[in-house]
Amino acid sequence: LELNHSFILERKMKPKIIQKGAEAVILQEKDRVIKKRMKKSYRIPEIDDRIRRQRTRSEAKLLTKASKLISIPEIIKVDQETKEILMDFIDGKKLSDYLDKFPLKKQKEVCKLIGESTAKLHDADIIHGDLTTSNMILKDNKIIS
CATH class of the missing domain: 3.30.200.20 (Phosphorylase Kinase; domain 1)
Structure with a gap:
């Protein structure tokens, strides 16, 4: 390195x-x-x-x-x-470590937030390229990409 x-x-x-x-x-x-x-x-x-x-x-x-x-x-x-x-x-938790531990209702809410954020990016002609929950941080009930 x-x-x-x-x-x-x-x-x-x-x-x-x-x-x-x-x-x-x-x-x-x-x-x-x-x-x-x-x-x-x-x-x-x-x-x-x-x-x-x-x-x-x-x-x-x-x-x-x-x-x-x-x-x-x-x-x-x-x-x-x-x-x-x-x-x-960002001092939070990697979403991939926690998403499957949430109740189904919370999982759906989180996935909806991911979709909304992704749509905002796509509407601005931004493609993430590596959209995975391993690249998202959960902090204070907010998702940070």
């Missing part, structure tokens, strides 16, 4: 990996989350750099647009060079 010259070093923190996906690693330190797009060794370095830079820029733009429509973590800073997005940490 390469973390040179990033938000992590600027803040002199010891982050904790909270999630790792095919494209990025999500790190948390106190009240902040860093999404860092990781290098792909199978890509030509120049192409990999361009892809990660474009995806970081696109995601930041979409998150900014989505934040006007639904509850999502606030973006604090975007670093194109390190391909990192610094966001607020």
Whole structure:
């Protein structure tokens, strides 16, 4: 895991990996989350750099647009060079860990909220790309995507 010259070093923190996906690693330190797009060794370095830079820029733009429509973590800073997005940490529960434990009525209410939020995004031409309850946080009876 390469973390040179990033938000992590600027803040002199010891982050904790909270999630790792095919494209990025999500790190948390106190009240902040860093999404860092990781290098792909199978890509030509120049192409990999361009892809990660474009995806970081696109995601930041979409998150900014989505934040006007639904509850999502606030973006604090975007670093194109390190391909990192610094966001607020939402101290809640991963919806996937709790949804099936809710009574059926509550499950339906939650799923309706997910559908309403998704519709707002789609109406604004935003497609989530990885819409799963593992990417949603439940806090104070609100769903944060």
